[in-house]
Amino acid sequence: MTGWIVQAVRRGRLTTRFPRAPPGEEELPPTARLPVLAPLPPTEAQRRAARCPTEAIEGTRVDEGRCLRCARCLPGEAVADGPWDHLVPGPGSPSAPGGDPEAERSTSIFAAPFLRSIHVFPIDVGSCQACNLEVLALANPYYDASRLGIFFTPTPRHADLLLVMGVPTAAMEEPVRRTLEAMPSPKAIVAVGACAVSGGLFRSLPGRGSVGSAGVPVVYLPGCPPSPIQILAAIRRAVGVPRAAGERP
């Protein structure tokens, strides 16, 4: 045991400075900042739409909730300078270039903000595991979500917030409903990743459910998968904590 502690002390502090400072380069890989929402001339939009695996480009607008940040629509020299902290208002509502500030403002979904701590329960409803592992990464020393009062709970009975990962398959519909029932009120959902937001790549899966149909407020976080820092920011938005440095006003 002492050996472990010496080792941990030797490594020193690894934890991100977010939210006191904006996230660093190493926390946001280029694909997390794809400028997919930049306004497009119609011919360019058409050219890009033909390459998009999720049909996320409709007219000159991009449905950000569907977009995988796969960069297939971009020319070889893509510059990753887009915003990192976008939420989308819901599935299938194309956001205007530059996002939808109105939707972003209305995302403190609990009636009163959680001031001290919040308990979250992750539920997989049909993911590729990448979203699951990015959510669990919040517990590693680089993010250490517990320092911000965000705690994982092993049972939905103690959870305030449900983190949904993956495309809701028909087989998971009943388990999700029962999980939501087990949660005390007030409760809310964060849809983590393109699959949970809009179905993403699996939009046309027969019997696909939707995260919003449960009648519980939802915060929609796009990305495939979103990076842990984006998940952290989305949880903070969901519980209504004040905006942090580097988050858009």
Place this chain on the structure above:
Amino acid sequence: MTGPIPWTRCAGQPPSSDARWISYLTADRRLALVSDLTRPASFVVEAPTDEFLGRPTASADGASPRDPRPPGTLSFPYGPVTFGLVEAGRIDLETPGEKVVSAVPRTGYKHRQIDRSVIGRTPRDALPWIERRVGPFSIAHGATFLAAAESAAGAPVLERELWLRALGAELQRIHVHLGLIGRSLEAAAQPVGTAQIAALAEEIRRSMGRWGGHRWLFGLLDPGYPWRRLDRPDLRRLAGDVAGIRRRFDRLWELARGTRIYIDRLQATAVLPRACALALGATGPVARASGIGWDDRSADPVPPYDQLEVPPRVESEGDALARILVRVAEIRQSAELIEQIVDRWPGELREVDPRPGVAPGRGWARSESPAGDLVYDVTLTEGRIGALGVRTASAANWPAFARALEGSVFTDFHFAWESFGLSFAETDG
């Protein structure tokens, strides 16, 4: 027969040699797991048959040979919503209190119809689906799929693409093994070790993100992907990151090895004897931990593995400790491979021929994914995918997992689970 069947008994005759084991692997009933395109849309979560699990099947009078259960046997479903499995899947356990007398995996909760979604697309367009079958193995799946498509088309491929696939695959192998070792430490209530290993897993994801633009390397195998950094300085930097992670891992593993409580929980837990591993068609680190010296990278190598030394990492005990030790050895091996791949990165652009197809327009490929032998079978019709078959390592290892769990103690479950490293996402597709 009374009481549960002895867990060391496996139905079927184990093949006499490892060479036969391979034909066994590709020819026997486990190939039935190759995805079935006719699977109904509302896929029902089914229990596998006794035959699939390699158990003696019901006798003529209809009685299951495993009956009767000891009095007071409880049966309860673990999943599909749990914190412990990290995934949506379920394992039905039966226990009279302490010993697990039966474990039946229920898969299918995560069936996303990936195999069906790619029909009619070109291989390049199908890649996003293939990669997202199981995110942590995205390169193994993408690369094996592309190799099978190249074999089907008979099209030569740039040698550099193959080196890139190997590089990505080794990075992900390190990442997957680190994750499993970290979570096995968590199961043994070692919070500091868990956190330190989790930090290493984060570091390798960050390195992949910086080098390949994406923390899970989605898209990297597509020739048009913007963040392919194949210049020497970028590759060197990546190799430097990996060397640092490996050094830190070595120090942490020294500590873990000296932690009695951790090693005690792994030792003699969920044992899979070699004969069982052979008879049940186990593959990958699971098979190697039971003394089967097969690794696709050395046993059936494609470039660049034919130019690299990859002796299989083998243990003989077949318990959870052996499986973890194989993963530890493979982290080191992959780190060395990454160094060699970067050192010998092909400068000039040369083309190599793919594996010969099996019929006009139909080809196949296999590779050692982090979980074991992965096989893709692709049929192309006018350059588009006409049919697709997949045999995943996770699917192949379920019977071995179920068998190893029978007879273990209930609280061993998590050690068994993390040491086997099975993926519901990969199985379900």
